[in-house]
Amino acid sequence: MGNFYCLYLVLLLFCFGFCVNTLSQADSSSDAITAVYIVSLKQAPAAHYFEEQLRRHNRHGHGNNSRYHPSSGSYISRVHDSLLRRALRGEKYLKLYSYHYLINGFAVLVTPEQANKLSKRREVANVVLDFSVRTATTHTPQFLGLPKGAWSQQGGYETAGEGIVIGFIDTGIDPTHPSFADDISEHSYPVPAHFSGVCEVTREFPSGSCNRKLVGARHFAASAITRGIFNSSQDYASPFDGDGHGTHTASVAAGNHGIPVVVAGHHFGNASGMAPRS
Template identity: 40%
Template structure:
């Protein structure tokens, strides 16, 4: 039996390092049925909290107790008012589709406590272990036995089980306490659990997010990993000997709070040690009005560590979410790695940038550098005016702009220099444009605009690519998008709790998604 000290080291490792890329659940705004009530004949999903059944009954009896709140007139011929999920571990309750009038009837029954409208949520590494001081065969990583024996549960978009990160080489069988099951294309000692909590869906990952976060947390060693030749090295998660249990609660479009609670319910029953809820919402609610916070409290009370991100609404003050004191709330930072690129100017100066797509043998010839305030978001027409030129554009982080940039380069532009907006500042989130694009900071963008203005639009530049660079300073730096404290709900609770790498992290992805 493992010593308490050994287990503590493992959990500390996971608590501190596991949420490297996870952009976790952000509490949804919820209301009781007595607040802002508007009568409607439309069906919608509710999460209903009730008192426990009169006797200390088993799971079947709990399910019958929950069904008793739905009279035959509610759950009868229309089949719209059906029980979606039944909860016994996160709290006593169920999810159900009801009209407002039907909810009124349910709320008057003995044992009813509260109802929350179901919420729609959205889904929010080769060098990171080395940056964190983790070395194979020595030090803290070795002392923690690489997370061996720890079960990490993820509530996410599913998992691409065939990926090399989920091989079980060197991973022992799961502990005897594990009670879960695995329904995936490949189950082994690494991927010990895979369930879908969404009707008519298997555990496969259609979106990619769950695969990415799973490999970041506990992916096994994969040698020779890279992204189009950059970031080359051995890809590995922070706890490579830990076990993974995936609970699919999201499809390719969105996630429902009711399904998330069902996943949390299953994870508690199965016996996970650590939980990641890698989902998000743009609104927040007090702890007692948030069913996910309530459910997470139940998990923590059973000894499960629940890890969530601080959110992606930075750098605005008081934007931090997941403020509940029982959650481990994690801010996102950079690492000391850069996918280096340079813009060499006609005046002899050089500006450093980054490029996820690196051109093998770029031309050193200078080209006209063009900036137009009118076309600053790269919304140029595909005509001869851009042929052979390098375009300077401002990043607006839209899919439409990414598509436009690819088309511009395809139409004859030599390249694009994309500078951050003011909010992003010095945080460059690299993007694969499949073309000659160099990304720079907001400050360097302003410097380039000033250079172009000083030359009466006769400015010249060339692009060069330097591959993967390490030892970049300063690092770590809090990413601009990482939400800041203090908590708006409870200013006396200091959040976020810790900082972990979460910017430009390379990890596993399903091949069929095309990324």
């Protein structure tokens, strides 16, 4: 009788241990490491059908707005959902976004094993692990390796680009921006002997706007004015930048070195052009 109770107790302990082990395995599987993956499909995105839609609109006065047409965002989303259901039958996942227009794909929270299953589907072009990035606009020279590369070969940022004149065709330039000042360095800018450009003077771009750094500026608004499409509320008939884009691109290429970038009181580091002495 005592042996029977001992055997019964052992069986109970065994069953209890088995159940605990099973539960712990279930918990560990539910806590499997997941990550966000970007899944791109081989099927074309909606933008691919833009020309077709435009031709249809020109012929019939309307495009194809059917929710079953491949250019429809709802159609593409349903394709994504169907693929996930078929590839991950009964498994847990979380689709975060469906991308319709420029790429055909989706972002999904899955395990690495599930991502591998998706990558093997014939409809899938690639599966990429999502990752974080940080804005590094003021660190572009370091990103390109300029301090130890091209700049060092030119004698450092103090002389990198010296003697070179870079031309921009853009929305204009703001001559008051410190990226284009010629008096912030101990070494004055040399006058480029080979440059014979013009510095146009207007109300917004007065005399003295050009200097040894900003050696010339012209505007070409005559055509837009003549055709009646010039918008004086947004732009100037002047080299002055009414948009900000031209000032930005010029500073990226040729802006002075070490210019503080401050937005709404927040300091984002010191910016530099790639050829700061040009």
